[in-house]
Amino acid sequence: MPLSADYIARETATNLWRNRLMTIAAVLTVAVSLALVGAALLLKQGASNAENYWQRGTQVTVWMKASANGSESHAVGSELKQLPYVHACSYHSQLADYHEAKTLLSPGEFQALTVQTTPASYRCTPNQPQYAQAVYNRFNGQPGVLKVSAPFSQIHTMEETITVLQWVFLSVALVLLLSAGVLILNTIRMAIFARRREVSVMKLVGATNWFIRLPFMSEGLVQGLIGSVVAAAVVFGLHALLNSFANPNNPGTVLYQMRLSGWELFGTDFVVVLIGALIGSVGSAIAIRRFLDV
Amino acid sequence: MIRFDNVTKVYKNGTVAVRSVSLDIQKGEFVFLVGPSGSGKTTCIRMLLREELPDRGRIWVAGREIIHMPKWRVPYLRRNVGCVFQDFRLLPNKTVFQNVAFALEVIGRPKSVVETQVPQVLELVGLSKKRDNLPHELSGGEQQRVAVARAFVNRPLILLADEPTGNLDPGTSQGIMRLLDRINRTGTTVVVATHDAALVDWMRRRVVELDQGTIVRDQARGVYGIDATTGSVPRTEVGARRS
Numbered sequence: 001m002p003l004s005a006d007y008i009a010r011e012t013a014t015n016l017w018r019n020r021l022m023t024i025a026a027v028l029t030v031a032v033s034l035a036l037v038g039a040a041l042l043l044k045q046g047a048s049n050a051e052n053y054w055q056r057g058t059q060v061t062v063w064m065k066a067s068a069n070g071s072e073s074h075a076v077g078s079e080l081k082q083l084p085y086v087h088a089c090s091y092h093s094q095l096a097d098y099h100e101a102k103t104l105l106s107p108g109e110f111q112a113l114t115v116q117t118t119p120a121s122y123r124c125t126p127n128q129p130q131y132a133q134a135v136y137n138r139f140n141g142q143p144g145v146l147k148v149s150a151p152f153s154q155i156h157t158m159e160e161t162i163t164v165l166q167w168v169f170l171s172v173a174l175v176l177l178l179s180a181g182v183l184i185l186n187t188i189r190m191a192i193f194a195r196r197r198e199v200s201v202m203k204l205v206g207a208t209n210w211f212i213r214l215p216f217m218s219e220g221l222v223q224g225l226i227g228s229v230v231a232a233a234v235v236f237g238l239h240a241l242l243n244s245f246a247n248p249n250n251p252g253t254v255l256y257q258m259r260l261s262g263w264e265l266f267g268t269d270f271v272v273v274l275i276g277a278l279i280g281s282v283g284s285a286i287a288i289r290r291f292l293d294v
Numbered sequence: 295m296i297r298f299d300n301v302t303k304v305y306k307n308g309t310v311a312v313r314s315v316s317l318d319i320q321k322g323e324f325v326f327l328v329g330p331s332g333s334g335k336t337t338c339i340r341m342l343l344r345e346e347l348p349d350r351g352r353i354w355v356a357g358r359e360i361i362h363m364p365k366w367r368v369p370y371l372r373r374n375v376g377c378v379f380q381d382f383r384l385l386p387n388k389t390v391f392q393n394v395a396f397a398l399e400v401i402g403r404p405k406s407v408v409e410t411q412v413p414q415v416l417e418l419v420g421l422s423k424k425r426d427n428l429p430h431e432l433s434g435g436e437q438q439r440v441a442v443a444r445a446f447v448n449r450p451l452i453l454l455a456d457e458p459t460g461n462l463d464p465g466t467s468q469g470i471m472r473l474l475d476r477i478n479r480t481g482t483t484v485v486v487a488t489h490d491a492a493l494v495d496w497m498r499r500r501v502v503e504l505d506q507g508t509i510v511r512d513q514a515r516g517v518y519g520i521d522a523t524t525g526s527v528p529r530t531e532v533g534a535r536r537s
Binding site: 007203 | 343366369370371372373377384385387396397399400401444470
């Protein structure tokens, strides 16, 4: 059956206006539900960013023995550079470490130290904190290596915390998405139930299921899109609000570490709008199914 | 045009709506299905529209066996079968013209056809002047005429009417019957389920009487009850055309 875009557009506009109270209800349901979903996704992304930020600061240090000769030191340095899971390495000479120790140790402790007895070191940043263990396993006990040190217990705690946080936010987003889906489906169903007579007349005069379904799906799509655009705007506002609290002069704060880039915000908003459009159109198609089975 | 072959329909609650009904209706016939409430008239109409499926037997409509018809073909069946109901089933938000045009739009007829055929059929049912009125602005009789116009606008082979005069006064009911008669004269097969005795007696067409789901009488040019002229329940001239 030829189904013109003109017919669908006309029916959609007429029905949206005629059932405007239901339309407003559906749009608000989509907007509120998806704003919550978007906020949860935003927090999940923020937690992920904070994790990356913290991961960037994780260092593993390979201390060379004071007695290590040049070739041993060179071998360790070149091997570290070749490791694919090590992001960057810098060599700290005995003199540099000596000066650093001076700032870290108490005068009493420092007095026992000389440049010759101070170990040189390689300070490396692994791609992921868990690779610190791999660096440890690789270099501990190698010729010329005094010891390999990294904040293993802190890394472990941080990883666990971030993983839990991410799962919490993802679960909240999924639960909210599910409840949003049910709420939206119910609203659409109520709207269609109010028009079941119209559907039965359509069936009676020989309309195919697609002929009946498409204007409803188009209505759902429009409702979903309007609602999700409102939700995306709310997410945008929330992001701006959080960013206004994140002080760049104090990068240690969680809010600063969680801040999202413009693209990440765009991605979250895109997902929100996509979900809204899908829930609206597919939800309508599902909701109308039982009324078509005549 | 319509054939029931040993059709039985039992509802889930155990009620036998139709029991071993066999019936032939020829092209161009005008047939009354009569009988008390619960006799199975509406079930027969619903089965002809494939709104209900029988438990046993087979049904042919316009040369097609409809029981085993795939679901996707049912809309195409319904385009050949116009239908009128007691409660009119008009779309309240559409004007008279739009209600009738809807039946053509639904089957994808172009605008030019809609604009030609709808005024013609509105002329036929005498509602040309009310084409822009909404259903609630019309009387019951006028609403039923809109329903008839909608059922007939795409020139179906068959027109089914389930208690079409159930909500109308006797004078208006006669007007609707005249309209159905005019449609029948164009060659459309008309089947009317009714328990309006006066109309059936007035029209003198083929009468099929159902009682508790069984055909108890099939009479050409019959009346609602037992034929007063014979005092019997004749079963003659089945399928005869009105002369």
